[in-house]
Amino acid sequence: MNMNESTIEQFTAFAGQTRIASGDLATVAQGAKESLETAPQNSLLIFDNTNSKQVEIDLRGSVEEVLSRLPQPEKAAPTEPAEAPKAGRPKLGVTAREVTLLPRHWDWLGSQPGGASVTLRKLVEEARRNSQAADQSRQAQEAIDRFMMVMAGNFPGFEEASRALYRNDKGLFEKIIAEWPQYIAAHLRMLSEGIEWKKDENK
Known part of the structure; x- marks a missing residue:
């Protein structure tokens, strides 16, 4: 999530x-x-x-x-009228950068449908999709770790809970925080919804 x-x-x-x-x-x-x-x-x-x-x-x-001093949400930019399509290739918003590859990599890219640029874009998008869940899980772990350092650093089992967090051991993590003050534990459970926990092999 x-x-x-x-x-x-x-x-x-x-x-x-x-x-x-x-x-x-x-x-x-x-x-x-x-x-x-x-x-x-x-x-x-x-x-x-x-x-x-x-x-x-x-x-x-x-x-x-107090409320008057809060940062104001950014207003959406005004919508500009759509321009009539122009002749030629459509603009894709791409940016030119230098990429250094071995000759065999260029040979393989050149043999793919659409050529090197299209293939590279497809590979990058696929990698982004594949790593999205892992990235979100890592960000959730970092958020939990930061919160625990501030709010639970002196609690019994803190270090063990931190190790369980980074081992993706949901059972042990939740067992430890269940002994902590209810609001702290509830907040940690809420933050942990973004983690891809290790599957329980005993189930």
């Missing part, structure tokens, strides 16, 4: 070990501000759930002032 899919809220705020808000940045900022006013002694942290990097928000002033 893609880490960017809508099943995962974009941001999450924690007050200590308690999750206080999840959603878009405005929703989370408002939740963080209200929590700060109710319990100013709590440590507030806001995470971008796509990578678990911390997000800094200026919580001074009223809720309205």
Whole structure:
């Protein structure tokens, strides 16, 4: 599952070990501000759930002032009228770069239908498709590792959970985090939806 899919809220705020808000940045900022006013002694942290990097928000002033300082989403560029098609080969948006290959590679590319350029583009697209799941799994692991370092670094079993994460051992990972505070464990399970776990050979 893609880490960017809508099943995962974009941001999450924690007050200590308690999750206080999840959603878009405005929703989370408002939740963080209200929590700060109710319990100013709590440590507030806001995470971008796509990578678990911390997000800094200026919580001074009223809720309205806090929201007014948030970055505004980029507006879509105005749509330009479509140009009439021109004679000749269509523009593909390709970029010319130098590629160094052995002679036998060039010979093979030249013998393929469409020639070297078409074949190279097909090979690159196929490689991208084949590696997409692995790339998403790696990004999810990195996000979990970053979150655990901040929120669970002192918890019992932290190092073992980290090793289980990178061994793709779902059973052991979930067994360890089940003993951690509920909001921390729930957040880690949510982040782990993007991982391709090792299949259980006992099933």
